[in-house]
Amino acid sequence: MNLHQFRFVQEAVRRNLNLTEAAKALHTSQPGVSKAIIELEEELGVEIFARHGKRLKRVTEPGQHVLRSIELILREVGNLKRIGEQYSAQDSGTLSIATTHTQARYVLPVPVAKLREAYPKVNISLHQGSPAQVARMLIEEVAEIGIATESLVDYPDLVTLPCYEWQHVLVVPSGHPLARKERVTLEDIAAEPLVTYHPSFTGRTRIDHAFAARKLTPRIVLEAIDSDVIKTYVRLGLGIGIVAEMAVRDESAAADLVVRPLGPLVGQNVARVAFKRGAYLRQFVIRFAELLSDRLDRNLIAKALAGHGSDYDL
Incomplete structure (x- = not known):
């Protein structure tokens, strides 16, 4: 048996038992993949896959x-x-980061710049996606570290640690009636056309739960994954918006938008950093x-990777 056979089996499962797709991903031929898997089964004396003809079924x-x-x-x-x-190269290499648009746009620029200052020979590769895609990139080792708010804790193959808390905020045009209210309610928001995040991004689940708990149905007129897009459509008068607070840090001096915190109404969110369980982390990954x-x-990260506790409070 050899590593090629192991990779063929693993990729076949990742590609939903489609050997043609597995072969494409591994830059080899479909007959070669099929033959290698059969040879491994013969050596082990067990069938790894049940088949219908030549097709893998389960x-x-x-x-x-x-x-x-x-x-393993x-x-x-x-x-x-x-x-x-x-x-062999303590201070060089590529740091692959999987994250959401909001984190990449508003949170990561300063840490990335500081890491580049400390490790000038390290290249940064940013992979953006939904929180579920971030998790998948870590599991498949496309990335070494992931940062997101939603769903990372739902994957047993990942070790996650809380990174920081944040809240949602309401953004309204300066001439809007809600701009004159110091305390906005969920009932106020539900009465207006709303522009906010796609359900799988940036804490949207918490927003939905808050409205549901009050038996309210918001009038969502546009969903987006990009906070800048949400702010743009609010400025155009499409509706009021809900975005992450880090997306409005530069809006404090803007005359055309008014910002109201929604933490007391919607609750706090926790951004989490994640690693694949059992992975070896290079020094610049830990530093990042x-x-x-x-x-x-590094001590907390080492304990988490070693399996000492499943979570840590902020």
Whole structure:
């Protein structure tokens, strides 16, 4: 048996048992993938996949155990490569970050700049997506570190740590009637056309729960993943907007928008930093995590990765 066979099996599962897609992802031929998997099954003496003709239909029960072992083996192979990179080039390499648009646009610029100052030979690769896509990129080792608000805690393959708290805010045009109210209610917001985030981004779940708890149905006229897009449509008069507070830090001096905090109405959100469980982290990855929050340090991260506790309070 060899690592190629392990990678073929793993990629076949990732591609929903489509060997043609698995072969494309691995830059090889479909017959080669099929032959390698069959040879591994023959060597192990078990069927990893149940088949209908030549097509893979499902993972067998022994196949599930084989897959778990393959995951462990390939993860440790990846760790070996990173250890080699770490000690052959202590201060260079590529830091791959998976994150959402809001984090990339409003939170990460300062930590990224500080990391580049400390490690000028380190290149930064930003991968943006939904929180679910951030989790998937970490699990598939496209990225080494992930930052998002929603759903990262739902993945057992990830170790997550709370990074910082933030709240949503209401943004309204300066001439809007709500701009004259110091305390806006959810009832006030529900009576207006609303522009806010897509359901899978930037704490939208918390917004929905807050309205549902008051038995209110907001009139959402536009959903977006980009805070700047939301502010643009509010300025155009499409409606009032709800965005993350970090998206309006530069709006305090703007004369055309008024900002009202919604923390007491909607609640606080927690941005989390995540790593793949069992991963070996290079020194500049740990340093970048420390730059994200003064609550994070290498000892805390090491304890979390070692499995000492599943969560830590802010």
